[in-house]
Amino acid sequence: MRSIPSALQTKLDSGATTLARCWIVTRRDGVVLGFTDHDCDLVVGGVNCRAGTGFTASEATSRFDLSVDGSEISGAFSDDALSEADLAAGRYDAAEVATWLVDWNDVALKVLIARGSLGEVRREGMAFTAELRGLADALAQDSGRLFTARCGVDLGDGKCRVNLASSTFxxxxxxxxxxxxxxxxxxxxxxxxxxxxxxxxxxxxxxxxxxxxxxxxxxxxxxxxxxxxxxxxxxxxxxxxxxxxxxAGCDKSFATCRDRFANASNFRGFPQIPGNDFIVSYPLPGSPDNGSGTKAGYGGGS
Structure with a gap:
């Protein structure tokens, strides 16, 4: 449940028109930017939310089930606010976005109305439209360990343990x-x-x-x-x-992990798991029915 300041609730009940929306964007590199649809800059939580950027937002959707909530924001590129180069370079990919409803007469009267992350971004000329994905979007992402023949971790991470700072790699x-x-x-x-x-x-x-x-x-x-x-x-x-x-790169196969990186002990896949060709195979005379995939009539599983 949202906690709304009583003074702000009174204005909301009265139909006050001194309200504006502010968006505070936190990139993964730690850069924080603020934007508002008001006609003057507003300082919210110590962040200067810039006006004059053309920022607007669509109607937000919200559901009771685990479907992904979402809305869109649109605006114009500006060299001193949000540049096309930064967006194209991926610096805003998966950036966190907090949406605030603020009384521009008294910015201390505010309420957080949504929190999420940037999704798909469309660009056209000097304008852009960005998808805002709600917190439920995380539930739609694959997580956990998958049983596949290839490794399921990133090269050099804490589970892989290959030292990519080595001059070899x-x-x-x-x-x-x-x-x-x-x-x-x-x-x-x-x-x-x-x-x-x-x-x-x-x-x-x-x-x-x-x-x-x-x-x-x-x-x-x-x-x-x-x-x-x-x-x-x-x-x-x-x-x-x-x-x-x-x-260096890795194709996630056991052979590459073993031969290129000497890291077979940390391989996070299942190279012996049967493949589709094994599933649809059939026994032939003289072929051992041992599932090894090494004789005629049995597909390899690696």
Whole structure:
């Protein structure tokens, strides 16, 4: 149940029109920004909520079951408030959003009416519309351990325990030429096998994309040249000379965990689990019915 200040409740009961909505956005990197649909800036909880950004919100939906509550906010990009580059770079992905109803005559009279996170964002010109997902959205996400042949944890996390700071798995490099929007030739990665950084992670250290990370789609060594293909185009153009740090990739298979990272003891998958081909297989004369998947008539499970 919401706790509404008695003075604010009195104004609500009287149909007072001195109310405004404020949104306080907390990004995952700790940056906090405030916005309001009022025509003047308002300070709420020590956060300056900026006016003049075009922020508006749709009608919110709320349900009694575990369905995801939701609404939308829309606004305009502004260099000193919310930039298109930050949004495109993913700095607002899953950012926490608190929505307040505030009496702009006395900002101490306020009530928290919703809390959630940013979901899908649509952009058009200098405007954007962002989906606000309620707290129930967490219940719609997959959680817990899954029984799959491939590993279910992230490379380098507390369960994997691979030390990605090691020079074996982390290198520094620089862009030497641009071959496409998300395809570059780089230096500093010599001596490593083709595919070593496939599914790895690039963190830009300098240039227009400094501080932004992106996953590597493919790492190829062609005639002594190292090429990196990224999964998505960067928010800002990549330039020759841009430096980066890159970490090795993992395809989540047991063989890669064992051979590349010597980490078989921490593998979090089930490589012997039967696959679909085993389920639909049938016994053949001379084949042992032991489920090993090594004889004709039985599919492999790994």
């Amino acid at each position: 982390r290198r520094n490099g620089a862009v030497t030429s641009i071959e496409g929007t998300s395809l570059v030739t780089v230096s500093g990665l010599g001596g490593l096998a083709d595919g070593w950084f496939t599914a790895g992670r690039v963190l830009w250290m300098t240039g227009a994309n400094a501080g932004v990370a992106v996953e590597v789609k493919q790492h190829h060594v062609v005639a002594g040249e190292v090429r990196l293909s990224l999964w998505q185009a960067m928010a800002e153009p990549i330039a020759v000379g841009d430096s980066f740090a890159i970490t």
